[in-house]
Each structure stands twice: as structure tokens, then as C-alpha cells.
Amino acid sequence: MAIKSSLRNMVLVLTLVCLGASAAVAVIYSVTKDPIAAAATAKTNKAIEEVVPAFDNNPSEEVLNIAADLQKPDETNKVYVAKKGGEIVGYAIESTTKKGFGGAFSIMVGFTPDGKVYNTSVLSHSETPGLGAKITDKASHFITQWKDKNLTDGSVNISVKKDGGDIDAITASTISSRAFCDAMEIAANVFSNITSENK
Amino acid sequence: MEYLIIIISAVFVNNVVLSQFLGICPFLGVSKKVSTAFGMSLALVLVMGLATLVTYLIQNYVLINTWFGEKMDITFMQTIVFILVIAALVQMVEIILKKINPSLYQALGIFLPLITTNCAVLGASILVVTKEFAAKGVESHMMNLGESVVYSMSLAIGFGIAIILFAGMREQLELSNVPKALKGTPIALITAGLLALAFMGFQGIV
Amino acid sequence: MSKFKYLIDGIVKNNPTFVLVLGMCPTLATTTSAVNGMGMGLATMAVLLCSNMVISLLAPVIPNKVRIPCYIVVIAAFVTVVQLVMQAFTPGLYETLGIFIPLIVVNCIVLGRAEAFANKHSVGESALDGLGIGIGFTLALTCIGLIREILGNLSVFENKFSSSDGMLVFVLAPGAFLVLGYLMVLFNKLKDRKKKA
Numbered sequence: 001m002a003i004k005s006s007l008r009n010m011v012l013v014l015t016l017v018c019l020g021a022s023a024a025v026a027v028i029y030s031v032t033k034d035p036i037a038a039a040a041t042a043k044t045n046k047a048i049e050e051v052v053p054a055f056d057n058n059p060s061e062e063v064l065n066i067a068a069d070l071q072k073p074d075e076t077n078k079v080y081v082a083k084k085g086g087e088i089v090g091y092a093i094e095s096t097t098k099k100g101f102g103g104a105f106s107i108m109v110g111f112t113p114d115g116k117v118y119n120t121s122v123l124s125h126s127e128t129p130g131l132g133a134k135i136t137d138k139a140s141h142f143i144t145q146w147k148d149k150n151l152t153d154g155s156v157n158i159s160v161k162k163d164g165g166d167i168d169a170i171t172a173s174t175i176s177s178r179a180f181c182d183a184m185e186i187a188a189n190v191f192s193n194i195t196s197e198n199k
Numbered sequence: 200m201e202y203l204i205i206i207i208s209a210v211f212v213n214n215v216v217l218s219q220f221l222g223i224c225p226f227l228g229v230s231k232k233v234s235t236a237f238g239m240s241l242a243l244v245l246v247m248g249l250a251t252l253v254t255y256l257i258q259n260y261v262l263i264n265t266w267f268g269e270k271m272d273i274t275f276m277q278t279i280v281f282i283l284v285i286a287a288l289v290q291m292v293e294i295i296l297k298k299i300n301p302s303l304y305q306a307l308g309i310f311l312p313l314i315t316t317n318c319a320v321l322g323a324s325i326l327v328v329t330k331e332f333a334a335k336g337v338e339s340h341m342m343n344l345g346e347s348v349v350y351s352m353s354l355a356i357g358f359g360i361a362i363i364l365f366a367g368m369r370e371q372l373e374l375s376n377v378p379k380a381l382k383g384t385p386i387a388l389i390t391a392g393l394l395a396l397a398f399m400g401f402q403g404i405v
Numbered sequence: 406m407s408k409f410k411y412l413i414d415g416i417v418k419n420n421p422t423f424v425l426v427l428g429m430c431p432t433l434a435t436t437t438s439a440v441n442g443m444g445m446g447l448a449t450m451a452v453l454l455c456s457n458m459v460i461s462l463l464a465p466v467i468p469n470k471v472r473i474p475c476y477i478v479v480i481a482a483f484v485t486v487v488q489l490v491m492q493a494f495t496p497g498l499y500e501t502l503g504i505f506i507p508l509i510v511v512n513c514i515v516l517g518r519a520e521a522f523a524n525k526h527s528v529g530e531s532a533l534d535g536l537g538i539g540i541g542f543t544l545a546l547t548c549i550g551l552i553r554e555i556l557g558n559l560s561v562f563e564n565k566f567s568s569s570d571g572m573l574v575f576v577l578a579p580g581a582f583l584v585l586g587y588l589m590v591l592f593n594k595l596k597d598r599k600k601k602a
Binding site: 035 | 463465466467468469470471474475478479481482485486489490492493494496500573577
């Protein structure tokens with residue numbers, strides 16, 4: 001049934017198969033390129049919607065790049081500005097920490113203009129399923145306790161109670177909770193830098 | 200120091216079989232005897248080190264590079280390119296080994312063809328170029344060439360430790376009276392589960 | 406009608422997980438919940454169906470000595486296609502399954518069916534075989550995922566039925582081995598009883 005395994009045939013067939021496969025993949029790549037980018041934007045937009053009060057502008061188009069640490073101006077965080085009727089109603093700040101249990105994790109933190117946390121949303125994480133991954137549970141006390149806390153006026157010590165702070169950690173997930181606090185602190189620093197720079 | 204953390208993390212904490220579920224087929228398939236398990240692991244250390252070396256270079260100098268004056272990122276071809284490279288590499292290792300060291304070839308030769316479809320090889324090659332390395336005390340970062348190769352080889356050593364321990368237990372199991380419905384794969388899986396439970400104890404050390 | 410035997414065979418007699426014991430890596434790794442298991446099963450099914458059909462078409466023109474590399478290229482191409490499509494339309498699932506989507510390439514089921522079935526049968530038969538094995542695999546993965554989810558997280562298809570914590574170990578690595586092991590015991594027992602009756 002199969003054709004003869006001469007060198008010419010083998011090289012020819014293998015080359016053709018590879019070419020065909022690459023061409024097919026390239027076509028699919030160009031077709032799915034836009035939907036993939038759209039899916040990424042949609043994810044960001046959804047996270048923004050979750051963490052700031054209702055807005056009517058497109059925050060993805062009004063992005064500020066602000067450093068958390070003014071000594072390191074190159075390491076900036078993305079800040080999405082949400083406006084309603086031209087008035088700023090909130091800032092959604094993307095914050096990434098490298099101190100997670102399974103590596104880096106990113107959250108989106110929403111602040112109202114007075115510096116209070118409106119809401120938070122986890123963008124990506126690699127914490128242990130069932131333990132550290134509880135940081136994604138939006139109804140948990142760990143997530144809801146942040147609401148309305150003012151992180152920028154020094155009234156809250158942003159670390160877990162075990163470390164002498166004001167935040168209740170998730171049971172059995174101290175490292176993930178610490179990492180979350182770290183990300184919140186970065187976001188709070190970014191927020192303070194916006195208000196002093198771009199207001 | 201950093202290399203030590205990478206090695207401990209890859210061998211124990213993120214054990215390739217028991218916590219990342221890569222290479223389960225050979226883990227269950229060639230673990231009936233300690234001696235074959237040892238041969239398989241040795242061949243795997245060799246192949247995974249080489250494969251990561253080559254795929255790392257391909258990822259960073261071929262798939263992401265400036266071609267014809269234009270910056271190109273064709274990482275979507277990653278899967279196809281990597282598997283072909285690994286398959287070719289395994290063939291080459293087999294041929295070279297046969298020529299220069301027939302006795303080693305005698306020992307490892309029969310395991311080499313099996314390694315192409317060992318998902319630990321492709322898995323590790325993809326992991327090291329796409330995921331950041333994270334451990335306690337080290338800022339998570341993308342690994343450089345040296346770290347990648349060390350990480351991959353450590354993963355293979357972790358595979359070796361797991362499969363040799365497992366083979367030892369299976370040799371004992373052969374002699375014991377196992378209920379009929381549990382004979383073969385089921386009891387092997389349950390044993391592996393208990394071994395995985397033991398390896399969970401390593402979590403958090405680095 | 407007899408052609409549907411190929412479909413049913415794939416689901417029961419040649420069930421890839423419980424009978425052939427192939428493709429163990431994704432079976433254990435991605436079944437942390439029923440939805441994840443099902444997603445992995447469906448992705449594998451899509452690759453299996455396409456690669457089976459294309460390979461049965463190409464088989465007559467592929468020289469025997471290079472058939473395995475050719476099959477691998479065809480399979481890798483379909484895997485990449487599935488990967489891109491999932492990234493575009495089910496980004497959440499794509500992220501959870503992660504590395505195990507590209508690893509469908511080295512799933513022994515796919516290459517195994519190409520070598521054992523597709524290159525000897527017609528396109529239609531190969532498609533039915535791919536579909537059957539794919540369904541068998543998806544069912545097995547969903548079932549394992551469901552059990553792990555119920556025991557480990559007290560939820561069914563991601564709907565929690567109790568707010569307390571489950572037996573976490575079943576969602577973590579050891580649970581995967583244990584659940585699959587005991588399911589196989591059950592499968593063997595049922596098969597045994599059927600034989601006796």
C-alpha cells in the first residue's frame with residue numbers, strides 16, 4: 001500500500017508534510033490572532049469593571065504607566081482610569097508580585113479617588129489548588145475585608161496579623177496571603193504616586 | 200546557591216512525576232525492575248539535558264529573532280518544532296552512542312526510542328522557556344541557558360529517584376498477595392498515590 | 406450499521422483510560438475538576454479525529470520508513486491549531502490546562518491510533534474510531550474529575566453544594582493517583598462479574 005522507501009521519496013514526502021503542516025498552522029494563526037488579542041483585552045476590561053464603580057469611558061484607552069517606587073522609574077504598573085461623565089470615578093491598578101507560593105501572581109486593584117479600595121480581582125496566579133488558590137474566591141472574608149479600607153493614609157498596616165499587620169490571612173495559606181498583601185502594597189504605592197503626579 | 204535551589208526544587212519539590220504529572224507512562228511502564236528503571240532514568244537525564252539545550256537556543260535565537268530586517272515572533276510553531284527536534288535528537292544520540300560506546304548503548308539503547316514520546320522531555324523544554332522559575336528566597340525570573348539545562352536535568356534526576364523508589368516497591372508487591380481486582384495497574388497507581396503523598400512533604404522547603 | 410461498532414468499541418472495549426491505560430499524564434494532571442477533565446478530553450478528541458482522518462488519507466503516499474515522523478508532524482499541526490483556537494475562544498480553560506495542551510502531541514493515544522488503526526482503515530472508519538476513542542477518553546476524564554471535585558472541593562461542575570472544605574488531598578497530586586487506581590479496581594470488578602454471569 002505505501003510507496004517505496006527510497007531516499008528521494010522519503011525526503012520529498014517529509015518535506016511536503018512539514019510544509020503543508022506549517023502552512024496550515026500559519027493560516028490558523030493569522031485567523032485567530034485578532035480573537036486572541038480581543039480575548040486578552042476582554043479579560044482586562046472585565047477585571048476593570050469588577051474593581052471600580054460604574055463608568056462610561058473606555059479605560060483600556062486611558063492608561064497611565066506609573067512606578068510604585070519612584071527610585072525605580074523604569075518598573076511601571078498599568079493604571080486604568082475609569083470616568084463617568086468626564087469625572088474620574090476610580091483607578092484600576094494592575095499589580096504583580098513575585099512572592100507567591102508558586103511564583104508571580106497578578107491582581108487588579110480598584111481605588112476610588114479618595115484612596116479607598118473599591119474591589120480587587122485576581123488576574124493570574126499559580127498557587128496550590130484548594131489552598132492558596134482560595135485568593136480567587138470573591139466571597140471569602142480574605143477578599144471582602146479589603147473593601148473600603150484606605151490604604152494610602154497610613155491607617156492600615158498592609159500585612160497579615162501573623163506579621164503584626166491588620167489583615168486576616170487565609171487559613172493554611174500564609175504565603176499566598178502575604179503575597180497578596182505585597183501586591184496590595186505595590187498598588188497602594190502606585191496610587192499615591194498618581195495623585196501626586198497626574199491629578 | 201541559586202543552582203542548589205534550582206536542583207532541590209526540580210528534584211523534590213516539583214517532582215516531575217509525582218507533582219507535575221509528566222512522564223507517567225514510562226513511570227508505570229518500566230518500573231517493574233529496579234535495574235531497568237535505573238537505565239531508563241540515566242538515558243532520560245542525558246536526553247533531557249541535550250533537548251533543553253537545543254530547544255532553548257531554538258526558542259530564543261530562531262523562533263524569536265530578527266529575520267530579513269523584521270522582528271519576528273513565531274513561537275506559535277513551538278510545539279511542532281520542539282517535537283521534531285527532540286525526535287531527531289533522540290535518533291542522533293542513538294546513532295552516536297552505538298558508534299562511540301557500544302557497551303553504554305547496550306545498556307541504554309532500548310530505552311531511547313521510548314523517550315521521544317515521554318512527555319517529560321517535551322514538557323520540560325516548553326516549561327523552561329515559557330514559565331518563570333519560582334522558589335522561596337529567589338525572585339522569580341526567566342531562567343537563562345545554564346539554569347534551564349540544570350533544571351531539566353534535575354527534573355530527570357527527580358524522575359529517576361521517583362521511579363527507582365517505585366520499582367523497589369513494585370518488586371516487593373510482586374511477592375505479596377494482592378486481591379485480584381487490584382492486581383497490576385490499580386495497585387501500582389495506589390502505591391504511586393502514597394508516594395506522591397510522601398513527596399508532598401517536600402513542599403515549602405525551598 | 407456495522408461501522409458503528411468502531412465508535413462503540415472506542416468507548417467501551419478499547420476505553421483508552423481504563424482498558425488500554427494510555428495517556429496517563431493528562432488523565433491525572435487535568436482532572437482537578439469535571440470541567441477541566443472534560444475540556445482536556447474534548448481537546449484531545451478534536452486532535453484525534455482530525456489526525457486520524459488526515460493520516461488515513463495520507464497513508465498510501467507515505468514511505469514506510471518515515472511514517473512516524475510524518476504522523477508526528479500532522480498531529481503537532483493539529484495540536485497547535487487546537488491550542489490557538491482555545492486561546493482565542495476559551496482563554497480561561499486554555500490557561501488552566503496550560504502545558505498539557507501542547508503535550509497532546511506526545512499523548513500515546515493519538516499516535517497509537519494513527520499507527521494501529523488509521524493507516525489501515527478508510528477515512529470514515531478512522532473518523533468513527535477517533536470519535537469513539539475521543540468520547541471514551543472524555544467520559545473517563547470527566548468522571549475522574551467529577552469524583553475528585555466532589556471529594557476534594559465539595560462541588561459538582563464547579564457549583565459548590567457545601568460551603569465547608571472538602572478533603573483537599575483529592576484535588577492535589579496524590580488524589581489523582583488514588584481516584585484513578587480505585588476506579589480501575591471498580592472497572593475490573595464489574596468486568597469480572599459480567600464474565601461470571
